[in-house]
Amino acid sequence: MTDLAGLLAEPRIKFVAELRPIAGTRFQPTGFPDLGPAVYQGPDGDDLLLVESAQSMANHLEHVLWDDDEDAPVPEVEGLPHVRVTAADGAFLTSSRTEPHRLASAYVKNAKFDGRTGLDLILERLGLQRGRPIDHGRVHRTVFDLDPLGLVHGVFFADDKWFGQPKIARALTAFVEASGVRPAHSGGVKFDHVSNTGDVSGRGQGRASEEGFGNVPYPRTEFVAERIEASFVLDTSQIARYRLEPSERELLLGVALLEVRSLLDRGLRLRTACDLDVVALHGERPDGFTLSSRAELVDQVRRRIGGGRPSLTGVLGD
Secondary structure, eight states, X not given: OOOHHHHTTSSOEEEEEEEEESSSSOBOOOEETTTEEOEEEOTTSOEEEEEEXXXXXXXXXXXXXXXXXXXXEOGGGTTSOOEEEEETTSOEEEETTTSTTGGGOHHHHHSEETTEEHHHHHHHHHTOOTTSOOOHHXXXXXXXXXXXXXXXXXXXXXXXXXXXXXXXOOSEEEEEEEESOEEEEEEEEEOOSSOTTOOSSSSOOTTTTTTTOSOEEEEEEEEXXXXXXXXXXXXXXXXXXXXXXXXXXXXXXXXXXXXXXHHHHHOEEEETTEEEEEEEEEEEESTTOOOOOHHHHHHHHHHHHTTOOOOEEEEEOO
């Protein structure tokens, strides 16, 4: 059984998953505005490729413990509090688990909780006062009580009304990188079976192709690689420094490991043309570390959640 208390005495946990495309050899990496695929040279001059960024991997990790059909956490972590935002008619809008800025989301800030805005409610709970230093222990406690995953994936209270603008860095960081990469160029055509020119009015094509009419050819660039790896680093020293009870810190560590195990067990389908299988998992820190099974981690987490804590629900709009 995983010794969560013992792992918290280690400065870092690190493991690497070796990946390969589930079919064929090609895969589509993440792209960036005005850049496209992020290809760069490693220290030895080898061509490397960023397949998935740290911010995107954080989204994937959080999503494995969220049920889109129920708009709620999965049963394995039921009882861990989070903040929900609904419309005036009660329809689910979003939550601190699904928002990129988590508790600092604009939806959370502007929702009303028993007549008070989320911004004012969180300000009071954080104990922030102009001209006073941040009470980091109170910040840790507040985030844990509202949504503990903010202490795993980070949250930045950036609004200037949150005096001091406290920030919690990610404790769990992951990314996917490929080495020995080469581009694989291809393309295709979007066929219009009504009019190949897009001239459905008889007045000439004009901007038809820009509007989606007509046959539209397009280029496509995917990649092949000698090796694809997903790296996971868990800053256990950061979790150990949170001013929480020992069992609460162990709970955070257990949830983080459960997210990783859940993601690896289901495979990494990062996008339509990037579906990756895990072929090997290597624990690098501490020596001899082995990631436990999902069932064992669920048991560890459930025992520490206990009876759970209530979640907050705010309403956005009249």
